[in-house]
Amino acid sequence: MAELERFGHGGDLVTAAELFGVRQDEIMDLSANIYPFGPPHAVVEHLKAILSEQGLPRLVNYPDPDTRQLRKAIAKHHQIDEEWIMVGNGGAELIDLVIQVFAPSQVGVLEPAFSEYASSATKRNISVQSVTGMWERGFIPKPDDVDQLIHTCQIVFVGFPNNPTGHLLPISWMKRWAQLAADQQTWLVIDEAFIDFVIDENKYSFIQWLNQYPTTLVMRSMTKFFALPGLRLGYLVGNPNILRLMKKQQVPWSVNMLAQEAGIIAMSKGVYEGHAAKVHQWLHEEKEKLWKKLNQFSMLEVFPSEVNYFLIRFKNHAYTSQWLQKQLGKKGILIRDCAIYQGLDSRYFRIAIKSPMQNQTLIQTLQEVLLQ
Secondary structure (H helix, E strand, O other): OOOOOOOOOOOOHHHHHHHHOOOHHHOEEOOOOOOOOOOOHHHHHHHHHHHHOOOOOOOOOOOOOOOHHHHHHHHHHHOOOHHHEEEEOHHHHHHHHHHHHHOOOEEEEEEOOOOHHHHHHHOOOOEEEEEEOOHHHOOOOOHHHHHHHHHHOOEEEEEOOOOOOOOOOOHHHHHHHHHHHHHHOOEEEEEOOOHHHOOOHHHOOHHHHHHHOOOEEEEEEOOOOOOOOOOOOEEEEOOHHHHHHHHHHOOOOOOOHHHHHHHHHHOOHHHHHHHHHHHHHHHHHHHHHHHHHHOOOOOEEEOOOOOOEEEEEEOOOOOOHHHHHHHHHOOOEEOEEOOOOOOOOOOEEEEEOOOHHHHHHHHHHHHHHHOO
């Protein structure tokens, strides 16, 4: 039987159902950090309309290989030229393309971090160097250590916000590293997969400063914030000359028609702004409530987060994340075991913030499991 997180990711409901003996549609998934109320209504209605067309004309033709209309919508949203945008089949494809095109001898990663940075390098036998933020510093790396990483490596990945910790590094540090990367001709890849969840994200997104730093790329996801992980959709923002090189290496028709259509609607001004207002209101209310309830468990340490998930640690080794994952799994709740992350151990796990009812179900189930 397959193991959970064997690919280094959460959200594997099929495997969870097999392991825990529950139906897939009965699992409350807290292992993947997806907005819990689904895609924007306008996106759902648009996809329904496409699938209701007589003869399904848009399904029986190939999608636009250059994703032109979607790039225009993204460009308009960010107020940049569409040539600065490349769309991909989720962040994983874009990470892989960055490493494939630049063919580095060493890749740098700020750990703990999204597993794809390192795994994409190691499957090509590329050395991975890391700077690990430790618990004592709230998992914040030492800036000088990152400087050294930029000197040593040809590509450096930075999660902004970080996954799994949920913290945002200071903008001044990001600019410092981007300038150093430009000076060293190192590629700095800033992963903003979760930045849409940050209130006033426009103040933080590095896209606005990209034209000052020619060797920095920004990667964005459209699957978490818009609740579209099944469609696989993300994009890269950076120097058009570099994106053209990457496009030559991308698999043809990488982004299917339904994903492109969903993205076009999601990025339109009215839909995006309305959805963002709902998301930020929900997160503002639920994050604070869940934070307080989780901190009532004396054996748990809950780390502050700027986004829609919490990294949590058992304060002692009497419990493990694997044990808790199994106990909750049998009750139909899936959490993310974080033992595989560099710098973390078997006491760490991550939970996504969900609806009020789901959050309350989590708390009640934790009481049953931890306080019995």
